[in-house]
Amino acid sequence: MDWLKTTDPDFERRFARIVDDRRESDEDVAHVVRDIIAKVRAEGDAALSRLTDRYDHHDLDKDGWRIDAEACKAAFDALAPDLRAALELAASRIRAYHEAQLPADRDYTDDAGVRLGARWTAVDAAGLYVPGGRAAYPSSLLMNAIPAKVAGVERLVVTTPTPRGQMNELVLAAAHLAGVDEVWRIGGAQAVAALAYGTDTIERVDVITGPGNAFVAEAKRQLFGVVGIDMVAGPSEILVISDKKSDPDWIAVDLLSQAEHDPTSQSILITDDAVFAAEVEDAVDVACAQLSTKTTARASWDDYGVIIVVEDLLEQGVALANRLAAEHVELAVDDPEAFFAKLRHAGSVFLGRHTPEAVGDYVAGPNHVLPTGRRARFSSGLSVLDFMKRTSFIALDKASIAAIGPAAVAMAEVEGLPAHAKSVQVRLK
Amino acid sequence: MDWLKTTDPDFERRFARIVDDRRESDEDVAHVVRDIIAKVRAEGDAALSRLTDRYDHHDLDKDGWRIDAEACKAAFDALAPDLRAALELAASRIRAYHEAQLPADRDYTDDAGVRLGARWTAVDAAGLYVPGGRAAYPSSLLMNAIPAKVAGVERLVVTTPTPRGQMNELVLAAAHLAGVDEVWRIGGAQAVAALAYGTDTIERVDVITGPGNAFVAEAKRQLFGVVGIDMVAGPSEILVISDKKSDPDWIAVDLLSQAEHDPTSQSILITDDAVFAAEVEDAVDVACAQLSTKTTARASWDDYGVIIVVEDLLEQGVALANRLAAEHVELAVDDPEAFFAKLRHAGSVFLGRHTPEAVGDYVAGPNHVLPTGRRARFSSGLSVLDFMKRTSFIALDKASIAAIGPAAVAMAEVEGLPAHAKSVQVRLK
Numbered sequence: 001m002d003w004l005k006t007t008d009p010d011f012e013r014r015f016a017r018i019v020d021d022r023r024e025s026d027e028d029v030a031h032v033v034r035d036i037i038a039k040v041r042a043e044g045d046a047a048l049s050r051l052t053d054r055y056d057h058h059d060l061d062k063d064g065w066r067i068d069a070e071a072c073k074a075a076f077d078a079l080a081p082d083l084r085a086a087l088e089l090a091a092s093r094i095r096a097y098h099e100a101q102l103p104a105d106r107d108y109t110d111d112a113g114v115r116l117g118a119r120w121t122a123v124d125a126a127g128l129y130v131p132g133g134r135a136a137y138p139s140s141l142l143m144n145a146i147p148a149k150v151a152g153v154e155r156l157v158v159t160t161p162t163p164r165g166q167m168n169e170l171v172l173a174a175a176h177l178a179g180v181d182e183v184w185r186i187g188g189a190q191a192v193a194a195l196a197y198g199t200d201t202i203e204r205v206d207v208i209t210g211p212g213n214a215f216v217a218e219a220k221r222q223l224f225g226v227v228g229i230d231m232v233a234g235p236s237e238i239l240v241i242s243d244k245k246s247d248p249d250w251i252a253v254d255l256l257s258q259a260e261h262d263p264t265s266q267s268i269l270i271t272d273d274a275v276f277a278a279e280v281e282d283a284v285d286v287a288c289a290q291l292s293t294k295t296t297a298r299a300s301w302d303d304y305g306v307i308i309v310v311e312d313l314l315e316q317g318v319a320l321a322n323r324l325a326a327e328h329v330e331l332a333v334d335d336p337e338a339f340f341a342k343l344r345h346a347g348s349v350f351l352g353r354h355t356p357e358a359v360g361d362y363v364a365g366p367n368h369v370l371p372t373g374r375r376a377r378f379s380s381g382l383s384v385l386d387f388m389k390r391t392s393f394i395a396l397d398k399a400s401i402a403a404i405g406p407a408a409v410a411m412a413e414v415e416g417l418p419a420h421a422k423s424v425q426v427r428l429k
Numbered sequence: 430m431d432w433l434k435t436t437d438p439d440f441e442r443r444f445a446r447i448v449d450d451r452r453e454s455d456e457d458v459a460h461v462v463r464d465i466i467a468k469v470r471a472e473g474d475a476a477l478s479r480l481t482d483r484y485d486h487h488d489l490d491k492d493g494w495r496i497d498a499e500a501c502k503a504a505f506d507a508l509a510p511d512l513r514a515a516l517e518l519a520a521s522r523i524r525a526y527h528e529a530q531l532p533a534d535r536d537y538t539d540d541a542g543v544r545l546g547a548r549w550t551a552v553d554a555a556g557l558y559v560p561g562g563r564a565a566y567p568s569s570l571l572m573n574a575i576p577a578k579v580a581g582v583e584r585l586v587v588t589t590p591t592p593r594g595q596m597n598e599l600v601l602a603a604a605h606l607a608g609v610d611e612v613w614r615i616g617g618a619q620a621v622a623a624l625a626y627g628t629d630t631i632e633r634v635d636v637i638t639g640p641g642n643a644f645v646a647e648a649k650r651q652l653f654g655v656v657g658i659d660m661v662a663g664p665s666e667i668l669v670i671s672d673k674k675s676d677p678d679w680i681a682v683d684l685l686s687q688a689e690h691d692p693t694s695q696s697i698l699i700t701d702d703a704v705f706a707a708e709v710e711d712a713v714d715v716a717c718a719q720l721s722t723k724t725t726a727r728a729s730w731d732d733y734g735v736i737i738v739v740e741d742l743l744e745q746g747v748a749l750a751n752r753l754a755a756e757h758v759e760l761a762v763d764d765p766e767a768f769f770a771k772l773r774h775a776g777s778v779f780l781g782r783h784t785p786e787a788v789g790d791y792v793a794g795p796n797h798v799l800p801t802g803r804r805a806r807f808s809s810g811l812s813v814l815d816f817m818k819r820t821s822f823i824a825l826d827k828a829s830i831a832a833i834g835p836a837a838v839a840m841a842e843v844e845g846l847p848a849h850a851k852s853v854q855v856r857l858k
Contacts, residue, residue, distance in 0.1 A: 083843055086836035093833070097545060100537075106529060115780070116526060116794055121773050123807045137844050170843060206807040224653060225661040228807035232654040250855050256848035291847050340822065344550050351544070351824035356852040359825060362837040365545055366821035378552045378635040378657035380819040390809040392795035393769065395780035396788060404522070407515035408791040414512055414599060415566050418720050419685035420787040426679050427783055 001281070001305040005274075006316060018268075018306055019323050019374065033218040036189040037196075044199035051190040056132070056163045058185060063165055065201060067172060067183040075172035084173075090363045091142055091177050097365030098150040101384045113400035118392050122152035123228070125203070126387055127195035128180070129210035129220075130171055132161035132187055138174035139361060143368050144210050144382065145178035151387035156180050157205055159195060161187020187212075189219035196223040207387055209369070230386055234373035235264035238357055239326035239346075241317050241339060242280075244273035246332040246353055252283035254330060257358050259300035260293035266304040270320060272313040281307060318342040325376040328357045347376045401427050430710070430734035434703075435745060447697075447735060448752050448803065462647040465618040466625075473628035480619040485561070485592045487614060492594055494630060496601060496612040504601035513602075519792045520571055520606050526794030527579040530813045542829035547821050551581035552657070554632070555816055556624035557609070558639035558649075559600055561590035561616055567603035568790060572797050573639050573811065574607035580816035585609050586634055588624060590616020616641075618648035625652040636816055638798070659815055663802035664693035667786055668755035668775075670746050670768060671709075673702035675761040675782055681712035683759060686787050688729035689722035695733040699749060701742040710736060747771040754805040757786045776805045830856050 004014055039047040049060045079087070107117035126148045130141055141158070148156050158175055160168070162185045175183055184202060186194060192212075198204030207228040208220060220229040238258035242251050255267035271277050284305075288297050310316040318339055321329060325345035333339060336351040343349065347370030350357050361368045369382035396404075405424045412420035433443055468476040478489045508516070536546035555577045559570055570587070577585050587604055589597070591614045604612055613631060615623060621641075627633030636657040637649060649658045667687035671680050684696035700706050713734075717726050739745040747768055750758060754774035762768060765780040772778065776799030779786050790797045798811035825833075834853045841849035 086839035253852040349822040358849040393778040410515035423682040423785040
């Protein structure tokens with residue numbers, strides 16, 4: 001864990017290092033992924049079968065390619081009542097938030113008599129990657145699948161590895177609840193390649209979203225352009241801005257809630273009180289020791305945790321927060337509005353002392369798929385827009401082409417494109 | 430040029446080949462680009478200087494790194510009055526269309542007492558790549574720069590190669606008109622790398638847009654995630670759906686207006702009348718011979734032009750159009766609305782016989798940077814959203830966390846994330 005004070009002589013150097021550290025795997029997976037994609041593209045199902053056998057020890061042809069809708073429904077029906085109610089509450093709140101996000105079409109005629117507009121439509125099919133093993137979260141399935149369905153995607157396909165045949169019943173239950181149309185038992189870069197290019201068995205999709213390991217992320221990056229993808233995601237992070245009036249125990253568990261995700265997760269506290277900071281540090285130690293996830297949380301906090309003591313929480317604290325452009329920002333202060341007004345770069349913001357980041361992971365409604373690794377500088381959380389596209393349109397008549405056409409002719413001529421000019425001129429006669 | 434009829438026995442096979450043909454360079458540039466990016470990242474300005482000397486035969490240190498604002502203003506002031514008026518009309522119409530595109534923030538409190546919302550903000554800085562030589566179009570500069578400025582981007586940087594020192598005065602004039610803040614005389618993958626990582630001389634940006642050759646496109650693809658980028662663009666295409674009542678000469682120049690861009694551009698006509706199709710084909714030959722761009726237009730039409738004769742223009746024609754997902758679609762029919770209602774996948778649509786695609790390239794207002802290579806299935810034209818990002822926010826109080834918190838605890842527990850559960854539980858007491 002790093003302790004920084006803005007008054008330290010080497011503060012700027014040390015802070016800049018934190019901002020620039022992307023905490024990402026150095027592992028060169030690009031070559032392996034390129035090879036897997038080429039194999040799936042050339043050999044289709046045969047490659048999927050062979051790669052799934054090799055990496056997941058699952059025989060697709062013998063033990064099954066697909067998990068059917070009945071199995072998903074059975075998993076949902078088997079849920080304990082309180083858990084089922086929790087998932088239903090989460091799904092309905094996520095649905096409501098994303099429904100309010102649906103973009104409006106535009107269609108208007110301007111002063112020159114030109115009709116202009118834009119129309120939004122959903123993609124035909126979307127693929128959702130769901131990791132196997134410990135990172136297979138039902139909440140993650142809901143957060144990816146529901147926006148796609150709200151956008152109007154007709155065919156929503158899940159691919160998920162089932163190592164040694166093992167399925168995650170909670171994920172199947174969530175797939176039922178979210179209305180997923182197909183679930184395929186494949187994973188890794190080969191699943192992403194199959195979704196992008198299609199095989200005899202699996203029809204291609206238009207957009208691929210969802211979290212995955214370094215191979216999955218690299219496959220999405222390589223196939224960007226062949227299909228649409230969501231942002232490439234890195235390790236998770238939380239930034240808590242807190243004054244000394246917060247309960248140190250509350251802030252400690254908030255920091256740990258990010259640290260327990262992964263040893264490369266990052267938790268940062270910015271406060272203007274060194275005594276409070278020390279109290280939080282002690283509270284982290286106490287709370288961490290009680291967690292079943294303590295090994296991961298401890299490693300993350302020790303390696304990547306940061307406490308920054310500033311002189312002025314509002315001005316200086318928020319300026320640092322803008323440079324960090326964190327995925328999650330908690331504002332545990334009396335007047336969170338004043339802080340939020342100055343905050344430009346953040347994936348999602350949690351206002352006030354009663355808003356722990358974890359409510360946003362599950363039930364608040366906004367998406368928990370958010371830009372990491374300082375990408376909140378230029379990108380946004382997952383939304384219905386990731387599953388839609390916009391078609392602009394233009395309609396002219398004799399009068400309106402007479403009004404604006406000559407300018408197009410002038411520009412086409414100077415750009416050396418005579419057929420462009422001619423296509424307007426023939427309509428001006 | 431390919432002639433297809435839906436009644437041909439091999440129609441489906443031939444049409445599928447057209448849909449799948451991406452018309453993209455096979456050239457393997459990835460390796461070269463990776464090397465250039467690594468050099469710029471490691472050596473900064475020194476690498477830029479060396480690479481610009483090698484590829485553009487321009488000595489940055491001797492002949493200048495930057496084109497200053499005065500030079501851009503001088504280029505604008507030197508424009509012929511009618512051309513200046515045309516550029517001003519284009520700029521004001523592009524500005525108006527993109528201003529209407531600005532997204533609305535949301536901030537509301539739902540039935541559970543949870544305050545939720547989303548706030549849009551501009552990125553701090555955007556970089557715009559402008560090609561040198563023949564593809565350096567002032568219209569393209571306006572189409573990229575104006576949405577960025579409308580979005581609220583404070584620092585808008587242009588990089589453009591100036592081979593052997595040559596500058597394109599029209600591009601400088603457009604830069605002045607659009608309010609570009611910096612113009613740098615560098616090009617290629619090295620310019621993209623400099624924009625993404627920054628050097629001592631050039632500060633990094635958050636988003637990079639703009640057209641370029643295969644090296645520029647590959648650099649953007651490789652740096653996707655380090656910065657935001659617009660869609661990777663391929664050769665341009667137009668699809669004209671026309672009945673026999675259109676003037677064949679008009680349709681011919683519309684097809685040629687795309688063909689004259691590049692030998693790999695694609696122009697497709699779908700009609701339900703074989704006689705009309707033959708008339709258009711003849712008219713293309715006549716019109717093409719008169720163009721100063723005839724070599725390019727002829728090559729494009731010969732190699733990639735397609736005429737498809739269908740039996741039913743509305744149902745069958747639009748179904749084929751949806752599979753082609755073309756960048757530009759002209760609907761040269763009596764009732765374009767009926768066709769547009771069924772058209773799901775297109776970058777931009779031109780309604781009616783008096784709306785040639787070229788007006789959209791220059792003065793109509795919507796963006797001319799549009800998805801190519803069937804990417805309209807999942808992506809949209811450039812817009813203010815490419816220069817903005819959305820921050821979601823959540824605010825709970827004691828009552829609302831009591832309402833939705835227990836569901837978050839249940840989900841966190843089943844996902845094996847005890848600190849998540851605890852961060853909610855401490856606030857429920």
